[in-house]
Amino acid sequence: MNFKEIEPKWQKFWENKGLFKAPSEPIPDKKYYNLVMFAYPSGDIHIGHFRNYTIGDALARYKKMRGFDVLHPFGWDAFGLPAEEAAIKHGIHPREWTLNNIEVSRVTLKRLGIGYDWDREVITCLPDYYRWNQWIFLKMFEKGLAYQAESLVNWCPHCKTVLANEQVEDGACWRCHQEVTRKNLVQWFFKITEYADRLLQDLDRLEGWPERVKAMQRNWIGRSEGARVIFKLDPERTELPVYTTRPDTLFGVTFISIAPEHPLSKTLSKGLPEEKMVNDFIESTLRRTERDRTAQGEKNGVFTGRYALHPMTGEKIPLWIGDYVLAGYGTGIVMGVPAHDQRDFIFAKKYSLPIKVVVEPHSQELNALELKEAYEAYGTMVNSGPFTGFFSFDGIKAITEMLKEKGLGDFEVRFKIRDWLISRQRYWGTPIPMIHCEKCGVVPVPYEDLPVKLPEGKIDFIPKGRSPLEDVPTFIEVTCPKCKQKAKRDPDTMDTFVDSSWYFLRYLDPKNEKLPFDPKKANAWMPVDQYTGGIEHATLHLLYFRFFTKVLHDLGYVRIDEPVVRLFNHGMVSDSQGEKMSKSKGNTVSPSDLIAQVGADVTRIAVFFAAPAEKEILWSEDGIGGAERFLNRVWRFFESALEQNEGEERPEKVWRKLHQTIKRVTEDMERFSFHTAIAALMELLNVLEEEKSKGKFARSVMAIYAQLISPFTPHIAEEMWEKLGNKSSVFQSEWPSYDPKALEESEIEIVIQVNGKVRDHLTVAKGAKEEEIKLKALDSPKVKNLIGDKELKKIIVVPEKLVNLVVQ
RNA sequence: GCCGGGGUGGCGGAAUCGGCAGACGCACGGGACUUAAAAUCCCGGGCCUUGCAAAGGGCGUGUGGGUUCAAGUCCCACCCUCGGCACCA
Numbered sequence: 001m002n003f004k005e006i007e008p009k010w011q012k013f014w015e016n017k018g019l020f021k022a023p024s025e026p027i028p029d030k031k032y033y034n035l036v037m038f039a040y041p042s043g044d045i046h047i048g049h050f051r052n053y054t055i056g057d058a059l060a061r062y063k064k065m066r067g068f069d070v071l072h073p074f075g076w077d078a079f080g081l082p083a084e085e086a087a088i089k090h091g092i093h094p095r096e097w098t099l100n101n102i103e104v105s106r107v108t109l110k111r112l113g114i115g116y117d118w119d120r121e122v123i124t125c126l127p128d129y130y131r132w133n134q135w136i137f138l139k140m141f142e143k144g145l146a147y148q149a150e151s152l153v154n155w156c157p158h159c160k161t162v163l164a165n166e167q168v169e170d171g172a173c174w175r176c177h178q179e180v181t182r183k184n185l186v187q188w189f190f191k192i193t194e195y196a197d198r199l200l201q202d203l204d205r206l207e208g209w210p211e212r213v214k215a216m217q218r219n220w221i222g223r224s225e226g227a228r229v230i231f232k233l234d235p236e237r238t239e240l241p242v243y244t245t246r247p248d249t250l251f252g253v254t255f256i257s258i259a260p261e262h263p264l265s266k267t268l269s270k271g272l273p274e275e276k277m278v279n280d281f282i283e284s285t286l287r288r289t290e291r292d293r294t295a296q297g298e299k300n301g302v303f304t305g306r307y308a309l310h311p312m313t314g315e316k317i318p319l320w321i322g323d324y325v326l327a328g329y330g331t332g333i334v335m336g337v338p339a340h341d342q343r344d345f346i347f348a349k350k351y352s353l354p355i356k357v358v359v360e361p362h363s364q365e366l367n368a369l370e371l372k373e374a375y376e377a378y379g380t381m382v383n384s385g386p387f388t389g390f391f392s393f394d395g396i397k398a399i400t401e402m403l404k405e406k407g408l409g410d411f412e413v414r415f416k417i418r419d420w421l422i423s424r425q426r427y428w429g430t431p432i433p434m435i436h437c438e439k440c441g442v443v444p445v446p447y448e449d450l451p452v453k454l455p456e457g458k459i460d461f462i463p464k465g466r467s468p469l470e471d472v473p474t475f476i477e478v479t480c481p482k483c484k485q486k487a488k489r490d491p492d493t494m495d496t497f498v499d500s501s502w503y504f505l506r507y508l509d510p511k512n513e514k515l516p517f518d519p520k521k522a523n524a525w526m527p528v529d530q531y532t533g534g535i536e537h538a539t540l541h542l543l544y545f546r547f548f549t550k551v552l553h554d555l556g557y558v559r560i561d562e563p564v565v566r567l568f569n570h571g572m573v574s575d576s577q578g579e580k581m582s583k584s585k586g587n588t589v590s591p592s593d594l595i596a597q598v599g600a601d602v603t604r605i606a607v608f609f610a611a612p613a614e615k616e617i618l619w620s621e622d623g624i625g626g627a628e629r630f631l632n633r634v635w636r637f638f639e640s641a642l643e644q645n646e647g648e649e650r651p652e653k654v655w656r657k658l659h660q661t662i663k664r665v666t667e668d669m670e671r672f673s674f675h676t677a678i679a680a681l682m683e684l685l686n687v688l689e690e691e692k693s694k695g696k697f698a699r700s701v702m703a704i705y706a707q708l709i710s711p712f713t714p715h716i717a718e719e720m721w722e723k724l725g726n727k728s729s730v731f732q733s734e735w736p737s738y739d740p741k742a743l744e745e746s747e748i749e750i751v752i753q754v755n756g757k758v759r760d761h762l763t764v765a766k767g768a769k770e771e772e773i774k775l776k777a778l779d780s781p782k783v784k785n786l787i788g789d790k791e792l793k794k795i796i797v798v799p800e801k802l803v804n805l806v807v808q
Numbered sequence: 809g810c811c812g813g814g815g816u817g818g819c820g821g822a823a824u825c826g827g828c829a830g831a832c833g834c835a836c837g838g839g840a841c842u843u844a845a846a847a848u849c850c851c852g853g854g855c856c857u858u859g860c861a862a863a864g865g866g867c868g869u870g871u872g873g874g875u876u877c878a879a880g881u882c883c884c885a886c887c888c889u890c891g892g893c894a895c896c897a
Contacts, residue, residue: 216891220893257897335897344897620820632847675821676821676832678832679831
């Protein structure tokens, strides 16, 4: 049987029948929104995509047979840098390059037998879509959730654009791995920090999400509880707020450190003998790379010549500038407690600053002079004025409360997460719908003027470190919507992660020209019941789209405030050495080639059976051979079953195996254990072959077999279904259910253990009494031999399972 | 350092509720068919050990302990490994 020859026939059949079209509003209790991460069209579909999308496809087909209204849409994350790079390299316009790739990939997806509702296809680089990015941006601007600010931002010198925090991995650009530098720029941000607490807390509600994704998001959001403590500059009494999680160590402060980037650093020493040293230090520190500076270990600093007053004791505390103080976290100023913070300890030792012990472990005195490292644990407070004798936890509370009374501090919760920087200095993205007017300032583009379209024609894409749009006068030059004077458009485009933050809502109403989506339709389909994709977006897309959902919820456009009930992360597909596949390494496996060689169904089985869906696959051709062998056997058995008419008896063994298989496959589909579902189907085939099942009975078994295997091998299943005399699609049939009675065996094998070790087996009738089992077990010659004249202490009988004889 | 996964044959892995560890497959070895090969079919296999054989025995799910009649599964301590966060005060 040449499987690949029948595949186009069934693909056409499905398309003509509109098998995968979803209703615009589903039956409420029977809806299944089955979402897979849409694709960046960088060429053709690769094997990683293939794995992702066959999982989604198998689920869609299974759920349809279970009677659900299934929504299984697809689209393209079509903006992004590679399109511009291709434009520079090959002189093709990014749009043309992108749309060509989409064309090629769409055909491949169809040939892979993946069934989408293509009427809902979304392409983010088309104005139909990105105008709603602009619309949402304006809504967020109105709510104060989109704002422009000057700050030190991550800059990728290779991509020549800024990056959000989430897009810097280990100090390098997530896309090109070039080391990131810092720049002070005015950029647009989304205020995700305002949602930090909700994004964190609601993770607890996401029971259907993998623990590791939730852990990553918790780490990333980085909530910490502590206190703001205000030191005052001597003598001006300017406030120097610090953030600390250890107010209990407040009496141990012997210096204060300020980040070199902090504005105060430049001004504190003005006119003092220290001024030059301070300026030199700041300058040389700022010149160092982020990675170099944050390498743990060495700490450098310089004394400013100035002092601050301790909020409790009024003591004069020296002010230092320290290169280990992060400008972007807390207040950019920290209190130095060398006895109880390892970083402060190293710093104090280096510059011979005093060390003062204020917390001691239980029943042990610490001597500041003898400390080898900071004592960072909690303990009993000492040398802490009225708080001496308190335990740390009580001290934290009491000290913060007293600071609050004095107006010199308060409890404070801090997050590590920063606001989402969305400006990009590139062409191929959504224009930011803002106008800069000399007179009126920043003015939003009126809604009726949307979309702000990307200019067409000849554009110089070569990155120069500023947006290519800046050099397109027809785009940049506008009149101010307010004062009608000459003004300029914002030249930047949006981060493409904006596009992917709400595409799942556009699928629900893709042609809407009045709104990004109709809330009624959104409420009918949301939340997404199942989302399937890779783990790489754990703290990127998966954080951003939760944020967008909450914003759109707060704006009143969706009822739900979490987008996805159940999240599944499939494993990667690597080469046989475990190396990541890439075009440059030449170790890629092309799904298109595989379909051409062995067909889609064989490839699908091979990928499903290679490993549990959540684990990495080390790709090997051997898997293809095994899959092909299995499907050939299925087909051969199917044909032999069709041919013969005699043999209508229903052997109990096969009947039972059939129903066990229905049960197992059904349960395995529900728990995403596709490889064991296939193993169960292999076992059933083994039994069918062993028992040489034939005729009518075998045909009825094979009808069920076709249904059970159909999520994995849809084409072969349809072919079998048709040959069995059915006119409609196997996917319009009802998923088989098992008969619990068929699972019951009339005779049951029972294990006989002596002292917990299996020594013999016993066959008894179903429902045999304990007493009978005991007697039979004791009657076993093997058992008699083992027991001999030892004393029988106890007999444990687990009905229908085992009997354990305990002897001494 | 903190947080989260995971450790089972040569390999991918199974064991879903504490009850026969290794299902299913890959690779491998042996055999049948064939002039031959491919394809296909049959047989074998955790490790060690007694035995000519038939048939036995012991050990075995990262390590050490514990609970239990019974532990891959539960509890305690530890080791290794993968991933996330990390000069975050």
